[in-house]
Amino acid sequence: xxxxxxxxIIGFSSQLISQSCQNMEGAWTNELxxxxxxxxxxxxxxxxxxxxxxxGVDGKIFxxxxxxxxxxxxxxxxxIAFSVRWKGYGSITSWTGYCLVQEGKPQIKTIWNLVxxxxxxxxxxxxxxxxxxxxxxxx
Amino acid sequence: xxxxxxxxIIGFSSQLISQSCQNMEGAWTNELxxxxxxxxxxxxxxxxxxxxxxxGVDGKIFxxxxxxxxxxxxxxxxxIAFSVRWKGYGSITSWTGYCLVQEGKPQIKTIWNLVxxxxxxxxxxxxxxxxxxxxxxxx
Amino acid sequence: xxxxxxxxIIGFSSQLISQSCQNMEGAWTNELxxxxxxxxxxxxxxxxxxxxxxxGVDGKIFxxxxxxxxxxxxxxxxxIAFSVRWKGYGSITSWTGYCLVQEGKPQIKTIWNLVxxxxxxxxxxxxxxxxxxxxxxxx
Amino acid sequence: xxxxxxxxIIGFSSQLISQSCQNMEGAWTNELxxxxxxxxxxxxxxxxxxxxxxxGVDGKIFxxxxxxxxxxxxxxxxxIAFSVRWKGYGSITSWTGYCLVQEGKPQIKTIWNLVxxxxxxxxxxxxxxxxxxxxxxxx
Numbered sequence: 001x002x003x004x005x006x007x008x009i010i011g012f013s014s015q016l017i018s019q020s021c022q023n024m025e026g027a028w029t030n031e032l033x034x035x036x037x038x039x040x041x042x043x044x045x046x047x048x049x050x051x052x053x054x055x056g057v058d059g060k061i062f063x064x065x066x067x068x069x070x071x072x073x074x075x076x077x078x079x080i081a082f083s084v085r086w087k088g089y090g091s092i093t094s095w096t097g098y099c100l101v102q103e104g105k106p107q108i109k110t111i112w113n114l115v116x117x118x119x120x121x122x123x124x125x126x127x128x129x130x131x132x133x134x135x136x137x138x139x
Numbered sequence: 140x141x142x143x144x145x146x147x148i149i150g151f152s153s154q155l156i157s158q159s160c161q162n163m164e165g166a167w168t169n170e171l172x173x174x175x176x177x178x179x180x181x182x183x184x185x186x187x188x189x190x191x192x193x194x195g196v197d198g199k200i201f202x203x204x205x206x207x208x209x210x211x212x213x214x215x216x217x218x219i220a221f222s223v224r225w226k227g228y229g230s231i232t233s234w235t236g237y238c239l240v241q242e243g244k245p246q247i248k249t250i251w252n253l254v255x256x257x258x259x260x261x262x263x264x265x266x267x268x269x270x271x272x273x274x275x276x277x278x
Numbered sequence: 279x280x281x282x283x284x285x286x287i288i289g290f291s292s293q294l295i296s297q298s299c300q301n302m303e304g305a306w307t308n309e310l311x312x313x314x315x316x317x318x319x320x321x322x323x324x325x326x327x328x329x330x331x332x333x334g335v336d337g338k339i340f341x342x343x344x345x346x347x348x349x350x351x352x353x354x355x356x357x358i359a360f361s362v363r364w365k366g367y368g369s370i371t372s373w374t375g376y377c378l379v380q381e382g383k384p385q386i387k388t389i390w391n392l393v394x395x396x397x398x399x400x401x402x403x404x405x406x407x408x409x410x411x412x413x414x415x416x417x
Numbered sequence: 418x419x420x421x422x423x424x425x426i427i428g429f430s431s432q433l434i435s436q437s438c439q440n441m442e443g444a445w446t447n448e449l450x451x452x453x454x455x456x457x458x459x460x461x462x463x464x465x466x467x468x469x470x471x472x473g474v475d476g477k478i479f480x481x482x483x484x485x486x487x488x489x490x491x492x493x494x495x496x497i498a499f500s501v502r503w504k505g506y507g508s509i510t511s512w513t514g515y516c517l518v519q520e521g522k523p524q525i526k527t528i529w530n531l532v533x534x535x536x537x538x539x540x541x542x543x544x545x546x547x548x549x550x551x552x553x554x555x556x
Contacts, residue, residue, distance in 0.1 A: 032540065045224045046204075055538055065185075065204055067222055070256060071229025077256035079264075081222045081231040083206055085184045090210025092220040094233040096252035098264055111265055111389070111406055113235035113250055113545065117209060117216035121472055123449065125218075125237055126250055128389055128530065128545040130408030171401065194399055250528070250545055252406065260333055262310065267391065267406040267528055269547030323502045324482075343463075343482055345500055348534060349507025355534035357542075359509040361484055361498045363462045368488025370498040372511040374530035376542055389530055389543055391513035395487060395494035403496075403515055404528055 018135050021078045021099035021106045024068065028108060028133035036082075036108075036133050041068050051084045062086060066095075080108060091116035095131065108133040157274045160217045160238035160245045163207065167247060167272035175221075175247075175272050180207050190223045201225060205234075219247060230255035234270065247272040296413050299356045299377035299384045302346065306386060306411035314360075314386075314411050319346050329362045340364060344373075358386060369394035373409065386411040435552045438495045438516035438523045441485065445525060445550035453499075453525075453550050458485050468501045479503060483512075497525060508533035512548065525550040 019026035019038070024047075028036040033054035040048045047066040052059070066082025083094040097110030114127045158165035158177075163186075167175040172193035179187045186205040191198070205221025222233040236249030253266045297304035297316075302325075306314040311332035318326045325344040330337070344360025361372040375388030392405045436443035436455075441464075445453040450471035457465045464483040469476070483499025500511040514527030531544045 067224035067231050069224045069229050069231050074256035079231050079254040081233045083220045085206035085208045090208050092206050092208050092218050094220045094235040096233040096254050096265060098254055100261060111252055115218040115235050115237055117213035122239060123546050124544050126235060126545055127541050128543055129540050262407050263405050265406055266402050267404050268401050345502035345509050347502045347507050347509050352507060352534035357509050357532040359500045359511045363484035363486045368486050368491060370484050370486050370496050372498045372513040374511040374532050374543060376532055391528055393496040393513050393515055395491035400517060404513060
């Protein structure tokens with residue numbers, strides 16, 4: 001009987017656990033409704049996941065990889081970078097940023113660069129902007 | 140005897156073959172003397188390699204991963220992104236750009252973002268600049 | 279008597295008028311609490327104002343200048359750029375972006391670059407990030 | 418007679434004097450052949466000039482304004498920012514960077530952002546890249 005209670009508690013707790021800056025695995029959503037899912041962060045800092053953009057790519061899902069890093073002097077300042085190859089579109093986006101706690105909740109603040117083909121001039125192939133991702137269950 | 144000549148020619152030629160925008164595997168050097176080595180580009184566009192920065196990281200070599208992409212309409216416009224986790228420093232750099240042929244030789248032109256820790260303000264954690272990589276045997 | 283009413287109405291109305299994407303003169307505040315005041319936009323698109331950063335410059339106010347632009351085909355898409363010389367600090371920030379209406383209220387979304395001196399390497403002199411400014415009376 | 422020689426020497430010398438990082442007034446050319454002309458740098462750091470892009474704007478010349486800055490601790494590290502309103506095109510470019518001496522000659526290294534209208538998505542309105550300007554008589 002005690003074991004059942006224990007299992008129930010563990011099960012219930014695990015549903016409440018959401019991602020944090022120290023454990024970023026999980027689903028995140030940006031201000032445009034695009035979804036970043038971090039499936040796995042390995043011990044060497046490798047990040048694996050997938051991305052569903054809300055605009056411009058017909059609702060497809062794309063694999064992503066990247067890195068997590070922090071140093072010993074600033075263990076609470078977690079840096080992140082990841083990139084998506086837009087298969088079939090010829091373009092690639094790289095996001096670079098850091099995790100912040102705002103009002104008790106984690107945010108991934110990023111600056112991104114997107115490089116693409118088919119423009120009149122090569123100098124207009126890279127676009128830039130920012131995205132902030134919040135844990136998806138915060139919405 | 141002819142066969143030996145032929146083998147000599149093939150051997151000599153293969154030493155002259157360097158990377159191109161269509162086959163970017165090989166060693167590249169930027170304007171500051173940092174070395175980008177692309178070890179492998181896989182069929183799914185994944186890029187694997189390593190990076191030796193000329194400044195700031197004590198001559199260490201770091202693994203990198205990234206993507207290559209192009210689309211069917213612009214097969215000569217090859218886009219690239221890759222990133223390095225500066226293990227022990229807490230920072231990550233993401234390069235985003237494209238390969239160009241200038242005066243008959245390939246160049247990888249990139250804009251990069253570097254995110255780091257330990258700054259007074261979070262808003263000063265991301266730095267940006269540009270790097271152009273040339274095939275290392277062009278120097 | 280009617281004239282007095284009319285003057286009262288005009289006076290009251292003018293207090294309600296706040297800036298819009300078509301008339302950006304006025305005070306704006308970003309997510310860090312810094313204040314952008316656009317004092318004047320001239321017919322040639324020149325913008326004059328001042329800036330009070332919430333961090334890093336001891337509460338001082340700095341003059342700024344910049345540009346507004348839009349084209350005939352997209353009159354509702356107003357672009358903006360402005361820059362501040364941080365007198366005494368040696369640095370300069372350039373903001374580049376556009377005005378958007380979100381939930382009925384104008385926002386100036388920008389990407390900025392800040393260049394500074396006194397770093398170990400020249401390649402780390404430019405930092406980048408984003409700022410969104412909302413009309414100050416919206417807060 | 419000696420005075421005439423002296424005047425001739427002075428006159429000849431002054432024609433050889435070109436801009437430096439400490440006196441950036443003059444004509445500069447970037448890698449694409451665009452011309453940056455800095456007409457005047459005022460005591461308050463204001464910069465006034467004009468710009469002739471080699472691509473995309475039909476050879477027209479546009480006014481520009483910006484800033485120069487340096488601090489007392491690093492007087493040889495001169496920072497610069499300037500921006501151009503592309504009248505009739507709806508767009509604006511902001512350049513941000515610094516002056517460097519390379520092989521005895523001054524260079525202005527910049528990162529730029531260009532914001533424009535008429536794109537499918539607002540998030541693709543800002544493009545970025547780099548430009549390095551060399552004193553025009555160096556070419």
